[in-house]
Amino acid sequence: MxxxxxxxxxxxxxxxxxxxxxxxxxxxxxxxxxxxxxxxxxxxxxxxxxxxxxxxxxxxxxxxxxxxxxxxxxxxxxxxxxxxxxxxxxxxxxxxxxxxxxxxxxxxxxxxxxxxxxxxxxxxxxxxxxxxxxxxxxxxxxxxxxxxxxxxxxxxxxxxxxxxxxxxxxxxxxxxxxxxxxxxxxxxxxxxxxxxxxxxxxxxxxxxxxxxxxxxxxxxxxxxxxxxxxxxxxxxxxxxxxxxxxxxxxxxxxxxRIGLPKEFFAEGVQPAVTKAVEAAIAQYRALGAEIVEVSLPNMGLSIPVYYVLAPAEASSNLARFDGVRYGHRAAEYTDLTDMYERTRAEGFGAEVRRRIMIGTYVLSHGYYDAYYIKAQRVRRLIAADFAAAFERCDVIMGPTSPTTAFELGSRTDDPVQMYLCDIYTIAVNLAGLPGLSIPAGFDAAGLPVGLQLIGDYFSEARLLNVAHQFQLASDWHVTMPSSFAA
Amino acid sequence: MALTHDDVCRVARLARLRQDEAQAQSMLTELNRIFALMEQMQGVDTTLVEPMSHPRDVAQRLRADRVTESDRREQLLPLAPKSENGLYLVPKVIE
CATH class of the missing domain: 3.90.1300.10 (Amidase signature (AS) domain)
Structure with missing residues (x-):
């Protein structure tokens, strides 16, 4: 059941x-x-x-x-x-x-x-x-x-x-x-x-x-x-x-028409991920799809752009946590500013504090144009790449993540390594497009691989159709971890 | 361009985040690694590109200028860490 x-x-x-x-x-x-x-x-x-x-x-x-x-x-x-x-x-x-x-x-x-x-x-x-x-x-x-x-x-x-x-x-x-x-x-x-x-x-x-x-x-x-x-x-x-x-x-x-951006099959992708994604695409071809090569030349910039814009917006959004109206308040403090500072230092973990710091810096006087506005301009270039690609294809496919699941603790010491996990997903958010991940196989260790499908604005029904047709012809999505099957 | 120790202290004050000296040091190292990543953007020519703040370039929706919020004090005030007589309590700010 x-x-x-x-x-x-x-x-x-x-x-x-x-x-x-x-x-x-x-x-x-x-x-x-x-x-x-x-x-x-x-x-x-x-x-x-x-x-x-x-x-x-x-x-x-x-x-x-x-x-x-x-x-x-x-x-x-x-x-x-x-x-x-x-x-x-x-x-x-x-x-x-x-x-x-x-x-x-x-x-x-x-x-x-x-x-x-x-x-x-x-x-x-x-x-x-x-x-x-x-x-x-x-x-x-x-x-x-x-x-x-x-x-x-x-x-x-x-x-x-x-x-x-x-x-x-x-x-x-x-x-x-x-x-x-x-x-x-x-x-x-x-x-x-x-x-x-x-x-x-x-x-x-x-x-x-x-x-x-x-x-x-x-x-x-x-x-x-x-x-x-x-x-x-x-x-x-x-x-x-x-x-x-x-x-x-x-x-x-x-x-x-399936668009394959060459940037999605570049260095840094685990071979097992590429292999599973290519096998899924071959299956689509067998179902009657055509393959078109497309390019998203600015995709590599999506991580720097994202790590300016997202922390900037986060630093502003998280300013509401002040220990006054709801949430945690420090037990001891000397005055109002001290209460804010202690409350926020205690209430937020290291990654959240780091992003608030990045965001506050890029929005501060003298840096706003160089970082925040610059990132918003490059964001438009990234969105324009997708618009050009969708002139030639109906859906873009590639890996969702460059790797399968990694070990706990293996990337926590290096924020930049962690940020690179999202190299294939972030550009979709910057452009505001719909994106879908479906299971498409396993690596040699038995860990799942995801196939990412990206569509033009409001093409959710079509993306779901493309995913559903794959699932009628494959059984990756019904495979579950055996130790939880009993 | 690298951040300095002074930058980290100034930004932490602006963000109302208390940090000790060890935290400031490690924050400085981490932020400089992250900002090195961001420098990739600076080489891109964006002279004629408009900033994009909304994925669909949609303007903020306007509405009629009338009160839409009802009084929810009884629901919301109990969420405050400290309140008294229907008011939020904060440390004294005026001598």
Whole structure:
């Protein structure tokens, strides 16, 4: 039962083969027994979960259910869920109880999804390995000594270990796609502005985007149908007609033009990753796709640009944590400034402090034009590269991450090495495009490899179609870590 | 261009982050490694390129100038580390 997709579980619920309460109990039990080895889930509230499941069962009985009604879900702990502790992986919010719902949570609740709990994450979503969390690192179910990727590492690890059928994530520089790749699941970052950022604790507001994480592309489409939509409370939410993201799933691949940027197959990619990605592309070719060579000449600049813009926006967003209105406050201080300084030094971990420092510096007098404005100009060049590439192809493919999951602790001493994890994902955020990662094989050690699919603005339905057609012809996405299969 | 120890202390003050001398030293080393990475940008000619602040170049949406927030004091004030009589408490700032 725990192996089933959302689509299959929904059938079981509709046929009364199981109830939502039974599903909630099943996954809560798996979390109780298996999570201690993973540290993927950091907050549970069984009473609330079972009450939501009972309400979903009543909706199903009344014939008022949709495809997500009664399906359990885990939320990344960056999303406010009313009455639930919401920490963002930080000591700063260790005891913060959310006073309202994020738009995404509100929408998934309205669709009848059952909140199972909150997942661990890199502190304030700043990290690529889930090692910066105040609540300790998350482990990868494929190998417990390896990281699950980050920052949505808890959501990824939990779905990979089948502690939940699906989870929410957020992606600022690759935080949905990279952990999805490293744990062998599917994750979608929608076009910037498709899902509301309201109630999603802000990291870098011009890049942050919420998205679904699940086992199949079809499940991502079902979730996105509920997560997407205009919300006046997010000033960058886009006013668009609602769309059905499942509408193109069955479309044949024949004639699809796949763009392969040569920059995605350069030095620094593990041979096993290149091999799996090339095999997946060969499979697409067998399904009738055409291959086009494209180029993203400025892609190498995406990391420096990102590490100016994201910290700049973060330093501004995180100024709100002052120990006055909510969150941690230092126990001892002499005056107001001392209180701020001690509160923030105690409440934020090393990586968050580092990024606040970078951001404060690049926004400070005399450096604003040289760094911040310069980075915004190069950002436009990166976006223009994609626009040129999409004149010649329908979808861009390449690796999601240059490596498979690496060992815990192996990159924590070197921030620059850690930042390079996101070399293939960051440019997509800078351009604001949709990107998707799906499982495409394993390395020799049995660790999953992710294939990244990048589409033009608002091409989510087509991307999901391209991913779904691959999954009809392969079984990487149904393979799960054997030690969690019992 | 490398940052100096003074820069790190100045920025930490601006960011309201207390740091001891050992932290300032290691922060200086780390930041200089990160800023060396950023220098790659400086060689790019961007004279005619407009800065991009929003992926879709969407302007801020306007709304009617009327109050939309309701009074949520009872919900929000209990989240404060210190409050009294419906007010947030902070150390005395005026002598």
């Amino acid at each position: 725990f192996q089933l997709s959302i689509a299959d579980l929904s059938q079981c619920l509709a046929r009364r083969e199981c109830s939502s309460v039974e599903l909630a109990r099943l996954f809560l039990e798996r979390i109780r027994t298996l999570n201690p080895g993973l540290n993927a889930v950091i907050t549970l509230d069984e009473e609330r979960t079972l009450a939501a499941a009972a309400a979903a069962d009543r909706r199903i009985a009344a014939g008022e259910s949709g495809p997500l009604t009664g399906i359990p879900i885990l939320h990344k702990d960056i999303f406010l869920a009313k009455g639930w502790r919401t920490t963002c992986g930080s000591r700063m919010l260790e005891n913060f109880i959310a006073p309202y719902d994020a738009h995404v949570v509100e929408k998934l609740d309205a669709a009848g999804m059952v909140n199972l709990g909150k997942t661990n994450m890199d502190e304030f979503a700043m990290g690529s390995s889930n090692e910066t969390s105040w609540f300790g690192p998350v482990r990868n179910p494929w190998r417990l000594s390896a990281v699950p990727g980050g920052s949505s590492g808890g959501s990824a690890s939990a779905v990979a270990a089948r502690l939940a059928p699906c989870a929410t994530g957020t992606d600022t520089g690759g935080s949905i796609r990279q952990p999805a790749a490293l744990t062998g699941i599917c994750g979608l970052k929608p076009t910037y502005g498709v899902a509301s950022r309201y109630g999603m604790i802000a990291f870098a507001s011009s890049l942050d985007q919420a998205g679904p994480m699940a086992k199949t592309a079809q499940d991502l489409a079902l979730m996105l149908n509920a997560m997407a939509g205009f919300d006046a409370r997010d000033s960058t939410s886009l006013e668009r007609e609602p769309e059905d993201y499942t509408r193109e799933l069955t479309r044949p691949i024949k004639g699809l």
